[in-house]
Amino acid sequence: MDPMLESLYGMKKEDIRAYSRHLMIGGGTRPAPMIIRGKGVWLEDIDGKKYIDCTSQSWAMYLGFANEELTRTVCEHTRNITHVHQGFDTPSRFALAKKLTGLAPKKINRVSFTVGGSAAVEGGLKIALKNRPEAREFISLYDAYHGTSLGTMGSSWISTRSMGKFIGGSRFTRLSRQFIRVPNPYCYRCPLELEKGSCGMMCLRILKLTIEKGINGPVAGILMEPLQASGGQIIFPKEYLQGVRDTCDEYGIPLIWDEIQTYCRIGTWFASGYYGVEPDIICLGKGLGAGYPIAATLISDDLEGFSPDSEELHTFANNTVSQVAALKLIEMLENGILENCNRMGNYLRQQLKMLQKEFPGIGDVRQAGLHIGVEFVKDPVTKEADGERLSGVRSFAMDHGVIFGVGGMKRNVLKIKPPFVITEEEADRVLEVLREALVSVK
Numbered sequence: 001m002d003p004m005l006e007s008l009y010g011m012k013k014e015d016i017r018a019y020s021r022h023l024m025i026g027g028g029t030r031p032a033p034m035i036i037r038g039k040g041v042w043l044e045d046i047d048g049k050k051y052i053d054c055t056s057q058s059w060a061m062y063l064g065f066a067n068e069e070l071t072r073t074v075c076e077h078t079r080n081i082t083h084v085h086q087g088f089d090t091p092s093r094f095a096l097a098k099k100l101t102g103l104a105p106k107k108i109n110r111v112s113f114t115v116g117g118s119a120a121v122e123g124g125l126k127i128a129l130k131n132r133p134e135a136r137e138f139i140s141l142y143d144a145y146h147g148t149s150l151g152t153m154g155s156s157w158i159s160t161r162s163m164g165k166f167i168g169g170s171r172f173t174r175l176s177r178q179f180i181r182v183p184n185p186y187c188y189r190c191p192l193e194l195e196k197g198s199c200g201m202m203c204l205r206i207l208k209l210t211i212e213k214g215i216n217g218p219v220a221g222i223l224m225e226p227l228q229a230s231g232g233q234i235i236f237p238k239e240y241l242q243g244v245r246d247t248c249d250e251y252g253i254p255l256i257w258d259e260i261q262t263y264c265r266i267g268t269w270f271a272s273g274y275y276g277v278e279p280d281i282i283c284l285g286k287g288l289g290a291g292y293p294i295a296a297t298l299i300s301d302d303l304e305g306f307s308p309d310s311e312e313l314h315t316f317a318n319n320t321v322s323q324v325a326a327l328k329l330i331e332m333l334e335n336g337i338l339e340n341c342n343r344m345g346n347y348l349r350q351q352l353k354m355l356q357k358e359f360p361g362i363g364d365v366r367q368a369g370l371h372i373g374v375e376f377v378k379d380p381v382t383k384e385a386d387g388e389r390l391s392g393v394r395s396f397a398m399d400h401g402v403i404f405g406v407g408g409m410k411r412n413v414l415k416i417k418p419p420f421v422i423t424e425e426e427a428d429r430v431l432e433v434l435r436e437a438l439v440s441v442k
């Protein structure tokens with residue numbers, strides 16, 4: 001083994017504690033285990049303890065950890081070339097652009113690659129601004145998360161007062177003030193306190209009123225996740241998304257979908273396949289490169305794209321390793337792994353619904369592919385959020401070898417978003433630990 005790797009793998013907890021004063025960590029739920037290696041859905045920590053990871057490490061590792069087939073392909077490629085400047089052509093860049101646009105909605109035919117999710121969203125904002133030269137402001141939704149770059153922070157919940165101690169973004173909004181937020185269609189817990197069915201889609205009416213009366217000048221774009229992830233695993237009603245689409249058409253506003261978490265994870269390549277509604281701009285990141293950093297902004301034929309006079313230039317925007325990984329991932333998804341994502345997602349939903357009958361503290365189960373949220377409540381009638389119990393359940397599960405995520409503005413939504421390679425046996429273990437946790441933590 002390379003001696004540098006050997007010394008790295010041999011580091012002790014005391015070394016790490018001593019070195020930690022040199023590191024700044026700006027986010028992430030802590031404390032968390034010290035991860036040494038992984039295989040499939042499993043992670044192993046420095047003490048040799050194993051965990052099933054239902055967070056897929058930032059929800060990004062669709063193939064899980066140390067996937068042999070992916071690793072073989074990527075290693076073979078790295079012997080030829082790795083990073084290439086954006087101005088030079090590489091076959092993998094063209095092949096990935098062709099493949100992605102072939103899977104995307106019909107009108108979406110051009111891609112710009114970039115380095116991370118926030119940059120991909122900013123790419124989408126830039127395209128919208130370019131196509132709406134008079135417009136200055138964007139509309140985003142309550143409880144949205146679109147990143148922590150200076151350009152995206154103002155659209156994310158971390159800049160609001162809604163999340164107690166997780167409000168870091170509010171310190172930087174001096175440079176990110178271009179977003180007006182409107183109510184999200186969170187039907188289980190409507191921000192307008194209306195009931196689904198009799199609400200008259202008030203959230204959509206407020207969106208329209210905001211466009212007409214709440215903004216100075218035209219709207220540059222409407223930015224939204226088609227299924228809000230960190231906001232609480234909120235699946236939007238199709239009628240709402242269709243209403244937003246119609247509104248954008250009526251006012252000539254570009255509709256930007258942040259698909260950084262939905263890409264493939266909701267069981268279809270793009271969210272248009274799930275909802276039957278299409279945006280004008282799509283932003284991708286996270287899972288796109290199977291763990292290798294790559295992100296993308298995709299745009300419709302109706303929009304003017306980037307021009308090569310440095311409108312969008314990033315050092316690592318043409319990373320061939322990530323492009324190859326993204327292509328290999330798509331090939332593997334096509335060969336059964338996307339199907340497993342759907343199969344295991346449905347299986348988990350059925351089992352969680354059964355658990356809900358037994359435990360009234362489970363207020364709602366929301367599932368699309370392996371994008372699953374379980375909402376914890378004190379009482380299923382009042383729906384009072386129970387973030388405290390969820391926090392206890394999460395710790396119990398961590399101690400018993402299952403890592404769950406937490407989301408929602410009230411920190412009461414358990415997130416189950418494992419790698420797509422999860423087996424039924426592994427899913428059963430996840431459910432078993434969740435059940436034990438619900439029995440133990442009152």
Ligand SMILES: Cc1ncc(COP(=O)(O)O)c(C=O)c1O
Nearest residue numbers: 116117118145146147260261285
């Ligand atoms: C929906 C969504 N948009 C944007 C981002 C930002 O991506 P990144 O962290 O790669 O900048 C995230 C990250 O969690 C996300 O979940």
